[in-house]
Amino acid sequence: MTDAAYWLNTLRDQFPTLIDELAPAGRSASTPRGMPGPATPSRTTVPLRLHVSDAIRDITDGVVELEEAVRDKLGLGRAGQAPVPVRIGRMAALLAQVAAHPLLAEHVRDEARRMARRCSRALGGSEPMLTAAGRCPWCDSVSLRVFPERGSTLCINPGCRCDRADCDCGTNPAQRHEWPLAQNPEVSR
Numbered sequence: 115m116t117d118a119a120y121w122l123n124t125l126r127d128q129f130p131t132l133i134d135e136l137a138p139a140g141r142s143a144s145t146p147r148g149m150p151g152p153a154t155p156s157r158t159t160v161p162l163r164l165h166v167s168d169a170i171r172d173i174t175d176g177v178v179e180l181e182e183a184v185r186d187k188l189g190l191g192r193a194g195q196a197p198v199p200v201r202i203g204r205m206a207a208l209l210a211q212v213a214a215h216p217l218l219a220e221h222v223r224d225e226a227r228r229m230a231r232r233c234s235r236a237l238g239g240s241e242p243m244l245t246a247a248g249r250c251p252w253c254d255s256v257s258l259r260v261f262p263e264r265g266s267t268l269c270i271n272p273g274c275r276c277d278r279a280d281c282d283c284g285t286n287p288a289q290r291h292e293w294p295l296a297q298n299p300e301v302s303r
């Protein structure tokens with residue numbers, strides 16, 4: 115599976131969970147019951163909900179724009195209205211054609227990855243994470259974490275920067291330095 119396909123699949127799998135998170139029904143099972151009604155907003159749930167609805171809006175807009183960009187570049191007609199997971203599936207089906215346009219392929223991968231991560235963050239660390247042994251070769255912190263689902267190791271130190279030109283961690287504050295799981299950070303510098 116290509117990176118783009120991986121991130122599109124991840125996003126398609128997670129997006130419905132994000133929608134569920136916004137639904138009022140989601141709070142009854144695990145959180146204590148507060149006073150009912152909108153007059154007593156909870157200090158703990160309101161910011162979370164805003165965060166979730168912001169993420170949903172951002173991802174929805176991003177997916178629509180990305181699909182339009184893909185179809186435009188491939189000379190296809192405008193895409194019909196469809197729910198976000200359907201649009202993502204339609205894009206995934208076009209990846210073989212997208213691969214013929216390197217800049218577009220890169221854009222699709224970057225956007226899919228950005229949105230999948232935004233989705234994970236809004237879901238509040240639903241992705242399992244393990245502490246890795248050793249120190250980050252770039253910042254020397256004990257900040258390496260393994261994300262088995264993502265298939266990679268990340269340095270979670272927000273201030274960590276590498277000197278590689280092809281890595282986004284120096285230019286994008288939301289980007290952490292990342293190694294494929296098969297690669298040992300200790301020897302990859």
Ligand SMILES: [Zn+2]
Nearest residue numbers: 250253269274
């Ligand atoms: Zn680091």
Ligand SMILES: [Zn+2]
Nearest residue numbers: 276281283291
């Ligand atoms: Zn980096």
